[in-house]
Amino acid sequence: MELRLLRKWQVSESTLGELFDGSDRICFTLEDRVRPGDIFQVKIPGKTAIPAGRYRMVITYSPRFKRDLPLLEDVPNFTASRIHAGNRAEDTEGCIIVGNAIGDVEGDGPDDVLQSRIAESAVLRRIKAALDEGDECFITIEDQFAPDPT
Numbered sequence: 001m002e003l004r005l006l007r008k009w010q011v012s013e014s015t016l017g018e019l020f021d022g023s024d025r026i027c028f029t030l031e032d033r034v035r036p037g038d039i040f041q042v043k044i045p046g047k048t049a050i051p052a053g054r055y056r057m058v059i060t061y062s063p064r065f066k067r068d069l070p071l072l073e074d075v076p077n078f079t080a081s082r083i084h085a086g087n088r089a090e091d092t093e094g095c096i097i098v099g100n101a102i103g104d105v106e107g108d109g110p111d112d113v114l115q116s117r118i119a120e121s122a123v124l125r126r127i128k129a130a131l132d133e134g135d136e137c138f139i140t141i142e143d144q145f146a147p148d149p150t
Contacts, residue, residue, distance in 0.1 A: 001130035011111035014089040027119035085116035
């Protein structure tokens with residue numbers, strides 16, 4: 001399985017994108033901001049997004065979330081980069097947050113993701129099914145920024 005995360009919008013405190021399985025858009029994503037001009041894209045935990053690139057994914061137990069979640073392996077300068085539910089930039093700490101819609105949780109503009117638990121379940125199901133069939137799972141993260149969604 002090969003997932004593709006297209007980062008599309010830099011908003012006030014986060015980066016929004018879309019997650020695809022082939023041509024099928026699974027959900028929207030939220031991450032920390034991509035640091036402009038950083039050609040090395042060094043990850044700063046809780047401050048910057050995962051560097052663009054291709055990462056192998058596995059499902060492991062998360063002590064923080066107390067459930068099995070997808071884990072991106074070998075993220076430079078960071079451990080425990082996962083795909084999980086959340087809504088705002090404060091929820092990410094270096095992970096990829098998934099949601100079925102872009103919205104506004106706190107009245108400060110459309111810079112959040114909504115319906116996150118539903119999206120997390122859908123992503124987890126897809127990855128788990130592929131792994132159960134013996135497939136390797138990867139995610140490719142690309143920067144393809146567009147104008148702000150507002």
